[in-house]
Amino acid sequence: MAKAIILNHRPIGMATLEDFKIIDFELEKPKDGELKLKTIYISVDPYLRGRMNLAKSYIPPFELGKPIESGMIAQVEESLNEEYKQGDYVTGILPWQEHIISDGKGLMKIDPDLAPLSAYLGVLGLTGITAYLGLLEIGKPKEGETLLVSGAAGAVGSIVGQIGKIKGCHVVGIAGSDEKVLMLEERFGYDKVINYKTSKDLSQEIGKYCSNGVDVYFDNVGGVISDAALDHINKFARISLCGNISLYNEKELPTGPRIQIKLLKKSALMQGFIVFDFKNKYSEAIEELSKWLKNGDLVYEETIVNGFENTPEAFIGLFEGKNKGKMLVKV
């Protein structure tokens, strides 16, 4: 018997523990060409919330009664596939199960001696690649420019700021607790981070710390935080839309000030992306990120929750700001 976490109800608004269910199921034996995997780490990510809705989006919705899937790290327990042997570590998009039977497709072997296993779900995984390509392909930061990052303490945001510094930018972040502010300023090299929860006037504070205006805005959150950011964009600003965590749990599309006129007045560019858009640039991203990780230019933070059964809680915690850096579950 093995445990799986399935989607029990489609969440309405904020996801709750009742939307998930832990079930026991009979794990079949691997057939020829297949692997039996033992799960080590599960990545929980804000974008999974979108897949819980029955809506058209960039990736198909999860099915009710089936396991949630996300990025995971696992170890090969049994292999009937000649490309993998027992003991190998792999990463891929896998179902939330303690044990998994896989045909090996879509998996990638990872080397635990090069970096800690969990880094392959973070700075060297899709998270790091998202930060790298979303910033450099859309934001195109130039030396001396000002980069503003919302959701700065999140998995992607904490890497974006560091890449901004590597590229010679003045980097300002927006985060949701004094503890996160401290971490970003002391550990991740942000020049200044604003706590939007205690800020009396966010727009005025952004203006103060981005005193030359905002050239690149890397947006993880949307909503009123972005309204404030858009007040300060410079001519020819670039806005990279990476996420919109403020809306993922909303039942209806909220309204806000119309932004087209702001983009028009500044000849600004706003572009949405999902990391899969840039598949042909992954190897460039991983190469650069590994180099920076090795030479110490890039550090990372993880929040690790222990216990397979706590995965739904870890996921919900993302929307309550409970993570610093990448949120992972250790099984």
Next chain:
Amino acid sequence: MAKAIILNHRPIGMATLEDFKIIDFELEKPKDGELKLKTIYISVDPYLRGRMNLAKSYIPPFELGKPIESGMIAQVEESLNEEYKQGDYVTGILPWQEHIISDGKGLMKIDPDLAPLSAYLGVLGLTGITAYLGLLEIGKPKEGETLLVSGAAGAVGSIVGQIGKIKGCHVVGIAGSDEKVLMLEERFGYDKVINYKTSKDLSQEIGKYCSNGVDVYFDNVGGVISDAALDHINKFARISLCGNISLYNEKELPTGPRIQIKLLKKSALMQGFIVFDFKNKYSEAIEELSKWLKNGDLVYEETIVNGFENTPEAFIGLFEGKNKGKMLVKV
């Protein structure tokens, strides 16, 4: 004595005739290096409304008590400047006066044998260049794609659609009267034009006529028309923000559905521009536009109002949809 039209009050909301005033003034004699010009055509353009506000924008506001300025065509009556001779025709951004003293800076000589004089304020002027560069530099339409144009019957929109056809797109427009619809479909080669004023469900109609979705949206209007357009964008859509006529007369920034999530889900790009951003591409644009004009691929429409004193009324008429194609005043 000569007549000038000055900004008498800064309009609040929609501009009214009382915001302008016709005055008589003493025209000095041209000094060495100067020209005396006689105004022939005055271009009235929606963007001038923005310059009537005391707000920071891409170009400085008009001064109270001073003449409005816009694109104009004039003839040289007297010249003390060796680059121009009596009888030459010129175009440039000039003050709303019947006669003008100019030092010649910023003027461009135009040839009345190559095209009708008024074309130099329209299809071969900033209007045509705006359509060409806004569509091709940002929208980047590819053969077989669908191009949607709002404000399609306006000066820019009527040219954008034709360039879209030249580039092999399926071209759908949105306009505000059945007469405009007919003109765009019969004269300008639009595949289909929707009358938003009589449409019961604009979004549904856009979906019907853009049955493969919208790859390029050329936006002249913003507001609820753009909300409907954004419902139908395809993955990797490009949205060129050229104007926002729905807002120019608003006293406060209106609210609407937040759009970042729509751009994010489609990895779409939205970019504002003003034609001056692309100064280094003007000559390319004029060369192509002239070629298409000559071979008949490009036709144009003008609405000509007679009489210098009717310039404010012509300007206000832009916001009431009174123009088909480029709106001009013949002095």
